[in-house]
Amino acid sequence: MTQPPRRLLLVSATIGEGHNATARAVEEAARARWPECSVTWVDALELMGSWVPRTFQRIYVTNVESTPWLYDFFYAALWRQRWFADGCRRFVGSWCGRRLRPLLAARRPNLIVSTYPLGTAGLDWLRGRGQLDVPIAAVISDFAPHPFWVYSRIDLHYVMSENGLRAAHRAQPRSVHAVSAPPVETRFHPRDKAAARRDCGLPAEGRVLLISCGSLGFGSVERAAEAALRTGIDRVVVLCGHNDALLRRLRHRADQDARLVPLSWVRDVPAYTAAADVVVTNAGGATALEALACGRPVLMVEPIAGHGRANALLMAEAGLAELCEDAGALTKTVHRLLAEPAELRAAEQRVLDHLAATGRFADQVAELAHLRVPSQPRRLRAQDAFFVHADSAEVPQQTGAVLSLSSTDRAMTTADWIDHLGGLISSRAPDLPMLHHRLSTPHGHRPCWVPVREISVPDHLSHHELRTGDPRERDEVERDFFTTPLRRDRPPWSAKLVREPGTERVTILIKMHHALGDGLAMTSSLLRLVSDVPPEPPAPAAPVPSGPRRAAIVLRGLLSLAATSAAPAATAPRNSTSARRFAWLELPADEVRDCASAHRVTRSALLLAVLAEALHRLDENNAVQRSLRAMVPRSTGESDDDFGNHAAGVAVDLPLGPMAPRRRLNEVAARLGRSQAHGRPQAAAAVLRALAALPAPLHARAVRAAYRARFFQALVSIMPGRVEPASIAGASLHTAHPVLPLADGVGLAVGMLHWAERTGIGITTDPGLFADVDKLADHLRDAFTALREAEPAGVDS
Known part of the structure; x- marks a missing residue:
């Protein structure tokens, strides 16, 4: 699909408000970029049955508040027992997919974006049966993808960070992913704290800590509030969401300490988030993403079971949150941040740097108009899988070439060469199938090619300036290049520009996994990648003989081989x-x-x-x-x-x-x-x-x-x-x-x-x-x- 979509379907669910918040961000971006596009929603849980939303929410709340060990056990089993995860996904995918089928036939969307994992499972199930031929994207509203979030037949998954990419690949090695900005509405953005505090009726001076644990307001909210009040913080604002019992208890506590400001459901969450110096939460979902979008540091306190703890660990690993295992740890952390303002500023700067690096979510939604349909993993042909199985540490199956060039017709520095070749890779590689597929080799399963949405030039192009004219130096560079194993987390090919000292002559070293192709295929793709005048694609092969004739040829060949x-x-x-x-x-x-x-x-x-x-x-x-x-x-x-x-x-x-x-x-x-x-x-x-x-x-x-x-x-x-x-x-x-x-x-x-x-x-x-x-x-x-x-x-x- 290259034209803007005319009909966008959002698949979400009301189990808390996180998935809907992400869907609202997608809708906002879509309406801004595609004014002519009609946007419709479907709640996957309601579609699965009128009794399902209330039942699933009750199970979720009970697991988090009363039986977290059971939720942890289920979450761990999804990772540790692949058969269990696959069975659960097939069951839920079949259930949701059958209910989605008539709705899709009626609405005829030409782009589908899912923000709820069970909805994504249903879409994957339909795609696997050849019943869904429109582009599908999933926006993962958790920081940590898990096996219920990620599917091999979805065209693109947006995850929140580089370490989220690795987790998604581990959850489903055949899936396609990219990093996006926090998927939140544009109301959530960095803004002046003083102005935000005026909008919220908070004092302009002093330190403000915001506690927000989602629309359900469950978890260690009260312990977090008490831990914060034991520090010298000036204000502790608590958003209780729809949890009226929590609100009543905290209002009683606020009568004893005026620094505590408990609030029920509020509409201007962006203002309260921007007014805070730091945000405390316990799940790492939409609330944490909204805090990041506002440029505010996040403290994760006593993360809820299952995905909440996984989110906290990944956010901490990415440097975007600090994990506080209990209330005592939260007290110490807040004490430290109050005593060392420079550390608080550094934490805020890390968040701002992350926002700058990930770009704008609206741009990433706009990119969905360019999804290829379908971009499913494809099983390797027998001749290609042969070289995957033959590959080992001692005999890596990497083929390549040394391309020797004469002097150019104009003076070019090494930087000029890298810019030129990098531009060709960016513009041409996406159109060359050999160069935009990565190899997936799940244990015990057949190897597959997984399409890659974006080609990162630095991942595939490097350079080396020879210091001398000594042939031994060149030999060492070439030996190091051709013996270094290709990485499997990206398309398995690489190029290196080698520049001779004192001349304009260059050599280009190329290598790729043999499973990508033989010498003829490699030569064809390389020429189409880097030549000034790319050649036409190879001419079609001669017609394949008819079935009986082909069988006779093969039989005669087998008898000949047997006589060898x-x-x-x-x-x-x-x-x-x-x-x-x-x-x-x-x-x-x-x-x-x-x-x-x-x-x-x-x-x-x-x-x-x-x-x-x-x-x-x-x-x-x-x-x-x-x-x-x-x-x-x-x-x-x-x-x-x-x-x-x-x-x-x-x-x-x-x-x-x-x-x-x-x-x-x-x-x-x-x-x-x-x-x-x-x-x-x-x-x-x-x-x-x-x-x-x-x-x-x-x-x-x-x-x-x-x-x-x-x-x-x-x-x-x-x-x-x-x-x-x-x-x-x-x-x-x-x-x-x-x-x-x-x-x-x-x-x-x-x-x-x-x-x-x-x-x-x-x-x-x-x-x-x-x-x-x-x-x-x-x-x-x-x-x-x-x-x-x-x-x-x-x-x-």
């Missing part, structure tokens, strides 16, 4: 390490093309033969291993989606024994041809899909058992790349060196990418398994020279 000989004997298997070494080289692309043409082989066969010759030269005295099995990804031609892996690995045994270079080339070409014939790539892809049908834990075990040195000894990927040169900020991108990951026990991976006038080759090794990466790079150059100089096919030697 066992892997060549290799040295005794050894364990992988997390260390890596890299080497880069390039060959003239026209010479590669001409050499392959002269020998009447493909460029892939030529480069595989170059590698085989180099490996032979690296260890010419090896009388044991006469062949090395390389796993070579080949396209299956089954998808036109540029997000994900669309190749399947086929085994190619590279001959290592002594033989003439041309004979080795002919042998490699024949073996490569056989590996691609008879539907082997399609059969390999079918095997991956079959494995993915297993339960997630078994799928992971199968992948780890298969993707290891027992079945192959090297990984080799040869990618077509790009014929026409590309430019970034006017600088020619003249070479791209691929960076491949390893597999368990496999110490060598070689990537080859044809790019304009050069064929870039990147070598990745585990030094504990393959120590001679620089020697291999030298032998690759010599091997190519030997094959280029060898007599071509059809010429007598």
